[in-house]
Amino acid sequence: MCGIIGYVGKRSALPVLLAGLGRLEYRGYDSSGVAVGEGKGIRIVRAAGNLLRLKEKLAAEGPPEGTWGIGHTRWATHGEPSVSNAHPQRSGDGLVAIVHNGIIENAGALRKELSAAGYVFASDTDTESAALLLHSLYRALGDPIASFVAFGRRVEGSFAIAAMFSDRPHEVYGIRRDSPLIAGERDTECFLASDIPALLPYTRRVCYPEENGIVRLDRDGLHFFDRDGCACECPSVSVSWDAEEAQKDGYRHFMRKEMEEQPRVVRDTFLSCSEEACPLTEEEICSLDQILITACGSAYHAGLSAREILEQLVHIPVRVEIASEFRYRMPLCSSRALVIVISQSGETADSLAALRLAKERGFKTLALVNVRGSTMAREAERVVYTRAGPEIAVATTKAYSAQLMAMYVLALHFARVRGCLQGDDLPLTQAARELSFGISRCLQGEEQMQRIAQQIYQLHDIFLVGRGLDHTVCMEGALKLKEVGYLHAEAYAAGELKHGTLSLIERGTPVIGVVTQPRLACKTAGNLAEVKSRGARVVVITTQEEAVFAAADEIVRLPRVHPLFAASLAVIPLQLLAYHVGVLKGLDVDRPRNLAKSVTVE
Ligand code: G6P
Secondary structure (H helix, E strand, O other): OEEEEEEEOOOOHHHHHHHHHHHOHHHOOOEEEEEEEEOOEEEEEEEEOOHHHHHHHHHHHOOOOOOEEEEEEEOOOOOOOOOOOOOOEEOOOOOEEEEEEEEEOOHHHHHHHHHHOOOOOOOOOHHHHHHHHHHHHHHHHOOHHHHHHHHHHHOOEEEEEEEEEOOOOOOEEEEEEOOOOEEEEEOOEEEEEOOHHHOOOOOOEEEOOOOOOEEEEEOOEEEEEOOOOOEEOOOEEEOOOOHHHHHOOOOOOHHHHHHHOHHHHHHHHHHHHHHOOOOOOHHHHHHOOEEEEEEOHHHHHHHHHHHHHHHHHHOOOEEEEEHHHHOOOOOOOOOOEEEEEEEOOOOOHHHHHHHHHHHHOOOEEEEEEOOOOOHHHHHOOEEEEOOOOOOOOOOOOHHHHHHHHHHHHHHHHHHHHOOOOOOOOHHHHHHHHOHHHHHHHHHOOHHHHHHHHHHHOOOOEEEEEEOOHHHHHHHHHHHHHHHHHOOEEEEEEHHHHHHOHHHHOOOOOEEEEEEOOHHHHHHHHHHHHHHHHOOOEEEEEEOOOHHHOOOOOEEEEOOOOOHHHOHHHHHHHHHHHHHHHHHHOOOOOOOOOOOOOOOOOO
């Protein structure tokens, strides 16, 4: 993934492609490339790094002048950010060039099959499997639309693809499934893009090809086809957004947009972590006698949730340490310990120092990161990647959810390998797989959280209480309220309230209880009754039966979920609450004061 642009018209394509890629830069990327029709072929130029590098390369090599082409900014998913992994990917003889957003889930199987048929791969990307598959289909069928129809039937996963065939001058094709792709036209020019901002300078009327739909751009305009290759209509829709609104998909803030992306990134992370081979061998997993997780901020909270799950599923002792503390301690670990560093950016200075310390001490290290090619990804012995895609809002939402999911999959795998699951682990795997639906439903509860935000945004303090996994969710919720709502929020283990915090509870003090763990529900309910009797206003976020919570002034209901994975749902209303507190206070929720997205200083 990240940004796609395509053009067919009368003027030189390159400036249009580069300008389009420039307008998609905000999404983040680590390499870029263009393919432009030239005489009887396609010329491809790619560069690692930012667009400036691509422009320098184009200037050095002499810019291609054709009037049709495709371009891409890539955020690495399969394979490191490098020239060979950048898009466009092409088939060996240059017949096909494609750019792709999404994940080809059966890329491994396709790679095997195509290799056996004599195709040679030149990159680590899943996209190249798609390019070579399209090549083989086009060779066999001779018609682009028929080839795309067959392609749609063969490929599993999500994709938005723009493609060119070297023997089809002045034509660009698009196909999409579960990934956005839009088309637009102006006079004799046609455009294709993954996002609206790229099209805004040319047209405000855009067409959204249907799921599995195909589009051809040629000198006569746009032509749409359904999944079976039959010509179809695709009415255009008028866009009234300005460029900034368009970058946010119409949401007011990136944070809100990224929250909405959570069902997808959680599903993608489940799929990729389940399918990619675990970076530890079975022998290594069996030999572990301890796990130490270290991280900062939300990633630390994801680690705390992971501890509960690993200990319950894998029956292995797990310690979780804040990276800035860990790096200055003398951690006593067994020589058979695994140190897991969790980080969205892969660059956080304290987490990196913790990783280096763990390596120095000779521990096995594994980095769970979102950014391919980041320092931690390079330096850790083993890596697991989350699939959150670029996150722009400073306060993390989707990357945190992806971290939780990656840890679930890892824990399930460890438990399976170590024989801890006693038989059938399918219900657990199924529960993890279905979390994205639960998250979607939680996001629908926005109105209630907006109302609660109205009630609390002018107050000075709020407490969040829970036990076990619920406490870890409270910690993440409190951090969000502090980060984007500038509200003093304190997370407390519910049973610990009586050792101090209770003295701060007065008439009207807001207390949020998170209650998703059946075996702890009554205990937390008791603690909530204690704060209620001292005048607190109690909101309960829960999967449990309402009757248990006589103390609640308001109940936020969560969909049913396996208790082990409940953190993934319970955090959603808290993210919404923090977001709306920030919005009501008129704050810049995407860029909170004094905070940075990636803290590369100590
Ligand atoms: C900063 C960000 C947080 C993030 C933390 C750790 O404080 O604002 O959202 O959780 O760093 O970042 P990492 O990139 O290591 O996950």
